[in-house]
Amino acid sequence: MEELQSGLNDWGLFVSTLPDKGRCLFTTRDFHPGEAILREKPYASAPNKSGVESRCDRCFGTSNLKKCSACQVVWYCGSSCQKEEWKLHRLECDALSKLDKERRKSVTPSIRLMLRLYIRMRLETQRVIPATTMENYKLVEALVSHMTEIDEKQLVLYAQMANLVNLILQMPNINIKEIAENFSKLACNAHTICDSELRPLGTGLFPVISIINHSCLPNSVLVFEGRSAVVRAVQHIPKNSEVLISYIETAGSTMTRQKALKEQYLFTCKCLRCIKVGQPEDIKEGAILEGYCCKNIGCDGFLLRDSDDKGFICQLCGLVRSKEEIKEVASEVKSVSDKALTSTSSQNYQETISTYKTIEKLQRKLCHRFSINLMQTREKLLKMFMELQDWCEALSYCRLTIPVYERVYPKFHPLLGLQYYTCGKLEWLLGDTENAVKSLTKAVDILQITHGTNTPFVKELLMKLDEARAEASYKLSSKEDE
Numbered sequence: 001m002e003e004l005q006s007g008l009n010d011w012g013l014f015v016s017t018l019p020d021k022g023r024c025l026f027t028t029r030d031f032h033p034g035e036a037i038l039r040e041k042p043y044a045s046a047p048n049k050s051g052v053e054s055r056c057d058r059c060f061g062t063s064n065l066k067k068c069s070a071c072q073v074v075w076y077c078g079s080s081c082q083k084e085e086w087k088l089h090r091l092e093c094d095a096l097s098k099l100d101k102e103r104r105k106s107v108t109p110s111i112r113l114m115l116r117l118y119i120r121m122r123l124e125t126q127r128v129i130p131a132t133t134m135e136n137y138k139l140v141e142a143l144v145s146h147m148t149e150i151d152e153k154q155l156v157l158y159a160q161m162a163n164l165v166n167l168i169l170q171m172p173n174i175n176i177k178e179i180a181e182n183f184s185k186l187a188c189n190a191h192t193i194c195d196s197e198l199r200p201l202g203t204g205l206f207p208v209i210s211i212i213n214h215s216c217l218p219n220s221v222l223v224f225e226g227r228s229a230v231v232r233a234v235q236h237i238p239k240n241s242e243v244l245i246s247y248i249e250t251a252g253s254t255m256t257r258q259k260a261l262k263e264q265y266l267f268t269c270k271c272l273r274c275i276k277v278g279q280p281e282d283i284k285e286g287a288i289l290e291g292y293c294c295k296n297i298g299c300d301g302f303l304l305r306d307s308d309d310k311g312f313i314c315q316l317c318g319l320v321r322s323k324e325e326i327k328e329v330a331s332e333v334k335s336v337s338d339k340a341l342t343s344t345s346s347q348n349y350q351e352t353i354s355t356y357k358t359i360e361k362l363q364r365k366l367c368h369r370f371s372i373n374l375m376q377t378r379e380k381l382l383k384m385f386m387e388l389q390d391w392c393e394a395l396s397y398c399r400l401t402i403p404v405y406e407r408v409y410p411k412f413h414p415l416l417g418l419q420y421y422t423c424g425k426l427e428w429l430l431g432d433t434e435n436a437v438k439s440l441t442k443a444v445d446i447l448q449i450t451h452g453t454n455t456p457f458v459k460e461l462l463m464k465l466d467e468a469r470a471e472a473s474y475k476l477s478s479k480e481d482e
């Protein structure tokens, strides 16, 4: 702990403990919005397996991939990535090569992450890889596991996975119970590594960043530069404050967020948003985000159950919607959604789009205009129209999502910045340069804070904005000349 403390001093941070949260990370100086609070390379990481697509083990790239000829499990995009990983992969390769074809199929990304954790620990003990103040196995030992709170079924699963890891590694003195506990640590400490546009690439364990606790109203955000994790302030953080990130999607109601946190991280959140649970403002927000709309066209009210539980009353105009009617539309949404799942897997795009359009229409009848479900359906339609390069339809759905994003996310949230970015790109493609400049400016204002100013992603965005501005002023001057 003292060693870690000395490493954290350089960052302007210190570790403390709070009775209801365990370890916490605090600041020893002020941080301004957009400033990087902490950077960390993964102690262990593994790329995702997304369908048929594989990824380079080092950079998570997808081009020019070649399979390791010995183990036939791991992919690299070139010799430079392969060489960088060799110290670790040498032992992993030996172990994986001994497996038969069927066993190799059971080596999932979680199993690989655990294999790499143990190999790294071993190489550290043998001093092949140095242990430093901020990178050592002791930091993994200190992570919370919540072993005593896990249910029987999960314990059995971890035990089976631990047996597989043991069978693959065949290391002397390896403790199966400890491996199972490490799986539990991964569940509540590992982070999904994403690209700049928040598309998931893999999973990594960052033992120092794992000290940071959760808030549904966080003062910082976790982003990635390649495989490295960066925690960045999204507001002014005064000296002696706790650094807080969000572990989950924060767009949902308090009940939804608390359920997600309890299920995966085994705690009840008491952040500034969650302590308002049950208060009138919180009930209203939940009913807007996840409840129903008023049947009175043009009324923007939210609905709450009436006292005898026969229906839902609009809190603005007083109109009642019967339980039966709501049930009927909701079950229609469910049955069309089930159909959408099967048509997505058969990759018939036009059919899938028409199914999602039906869902969107039904949800407009059922849900409040700021509903998360409605927003998610429109998000799916946006993505599908983008795939089809139907920029006009894509833009119309993108624009419909923006007011919901603005409502559910704080001012500096990566998802809000990225949505403005998509909107700006689409407007530009469709020749609406004036609005493109407005949307791209909003995107820059947010993404410079969440992603920093020096990343290739933000630099490219700034270049696009400059280009769009130049085009807009050229268009304006040509109009004036006419």
Ligand SMILES: C[S@@+](CC[C@H](N)C(=O)[O-])C[C@H]1O[C@@H](n2cnc3c(N)ncnc32)[C@H](O)[C@@H]1O
Binding pocket: 020, 021, 022, 023, 024, 142, 143, 144, 146, 188, 189, 210, 211, 212, 213, 214, 215, 265, 266, 267, 268, 269, 270, 271
């Ligand atoms: C990634 S760890 C964070 C560091 C942890 N506090 C420790 O002592 O190592 C996640 C765990 O921290 C605790 N935790 C995180 N945020 C919390 C919060 N807002 N309230 C209570 N416990 C929290 C929970 O036990 C959770 O499973």
